[in-house]
Amino acid sequence: MEWGESLKKTIHVYHTNDLHSHFENWPRIRRFLQDRKKWHEEEGEDVFIFDLGDHVDRSHPMTEGTLGKGNIDLLNEANYDAVTIGNNEGITLPKEGLDTLYDNALFPVTLANLFYESGERPEWALPSIVFELSHGMKIGLTGATAFFSGAYEQLGWKLTPPIEELKKQVNELSKQADLIVVLSHLGIYEDEKIALEIPEADVVIGAHTHHLLHEGKEVNGTLLAAAGKFGYYVGHVMIEVDIERKQITGKKARVYKTSEELDAPLDEQRQVNKFIEAGKQALSQPVVHLPAPLSSEWFAPSELPQLLCEALREWCGADCAILNAGIVLEGLEAGIVTKYDIHKMLPHPINPCLIELSGAELKEVLKQTLDDKWPHLVIKGLGFRGKLMGQFVYDRLEADLDHYLFTVGGEDIHPDKQYKLATLDMFAYGQFFPEIYRAPVKTYFMPEFLRDVMEWKLLHHGYQLEE
Structure with a gap:
C-alpha cells in the first residue's frame, strides 16, 4: 500500500425522499439503512442518513391518525441523522401539527427558509448543522423547502425564497466546514440553479419533483443526487476525502432499487399490515350513524358525490359547485361511520377552493366538463389519491349542451355577471380548465380537506349518533 492511500477516507450518505407514506416499501428500506449504518460504522467509516421531505402523506391512515408523528417514529427507528421538510409536512398539516411534528425526533431538522409570522425561526428548524467527522473534518448541512409562500402564509407561517436563504447558510458554512451538503425539497431545476449560483455546495440531494438520478449528475462541479419517489429507490452518495489536506478528491452517486436490491424482512407483510391497523385504531372514533347505505359511482349519478358537491358549495x-365523482373512492355502509371510514373514502390532501368567474368563463368551464374524455381519464398528482376522474357532478348548476342551457340556481348564466364557484384546489393548480387556472381571485380553505367537509355535512344532515 502506498503512503497516500491511507490518507483517503470515504464518507457515505444514504438518502430518501418523497416517500409519501408508501409504507409498503418501508420494511425493506428500514432494514437496509440499519444494516448499512452498522456495516460502515464497524469499518470505521463515517455514514449519514438523510430524508428530503414528503415522508408524511395524510392519505395513509397511520399518518392521518397520528398527524405524521408515526412517520417520525419510523425515521427514529431507522437511525436518520437529519431531515428537511417537504410541502406535505409544511402545508397539509395545521400549523400546530407542523410545529409539534418533530417533538419526539431523535434527529435534527435543517430548514433555512421557514419562519413564524414574527420573523423568528422555530426552535426545531435549524438553518444549518455542522457534523464533525471521525477524522476531524467537518460536514456542513443546510436545507430548504419549496416556495409555496401563499399556502404557508394562510396557515400562519412565513416562507422566504429558498435559494436566497441557502446562499446565506452556505456562505457561513464555508467558514466552518470542509464540505457542504444541501438538502433540497425544491425540484430538479432549482437544484441545477443551486449548483450554478452556489458553487461552494459540494453535493445537492434533491426531491419534490420526484426525479431519479441513477448515477447522479454533475453541474458546475456540484454533484446532484436524487432517488425518485414513494420509496422505490434509496440513494447513496460517496464522498472521497483527503483527510490530511481536508479536501474532496472524488464524488459519486448511485441508487438501489427497493424491490430488487433490498432484502425483505421475514415479517414484511405483517409490518405493512401493522401500519394500516395502527391508523385504523387511531381513527376509530364514531362520527355518524347512517340508517341506510350511501352509494358512490364514478360513471353514473350517486348519493355521496352529490352530497359532497352540495357540502362544498355551502362550506x-x-x-x-362542481367536482369529479372519482374523488369519492367508495360508498358508506349503513350503521356507525368512523373517521377511518371517511378517510378511506376521501384520503386526498385536497382543500376546498372558491373561484370567482364571469358568467362567460363559467359557461366555458361547464362546456369543458361535458367532454367525453373526462370520466376514464387517469389522474396523477395534485393531491389526487384516486385512479380515474369520473363524471362531473354539479350543485345549483345545470349544463345542457344540446339545448345550450346553462343555469345557476335555475337562472340563465349572464356572461357579464360574477359568480362564485366552489371546487377542488387541484383544478386551481392544474391546467384542466384554463378559465379556473387563470382566475385572478381564488380562495383556498386550509387546513381543511374534503373529508372534513364531508364529515361536517354528514353531521349537519341529520345522521347523528344514537344515544
Missing part, C-alpha cells in the same frame, strides 16, 4: 359560501 365555501358559493353560488354553485
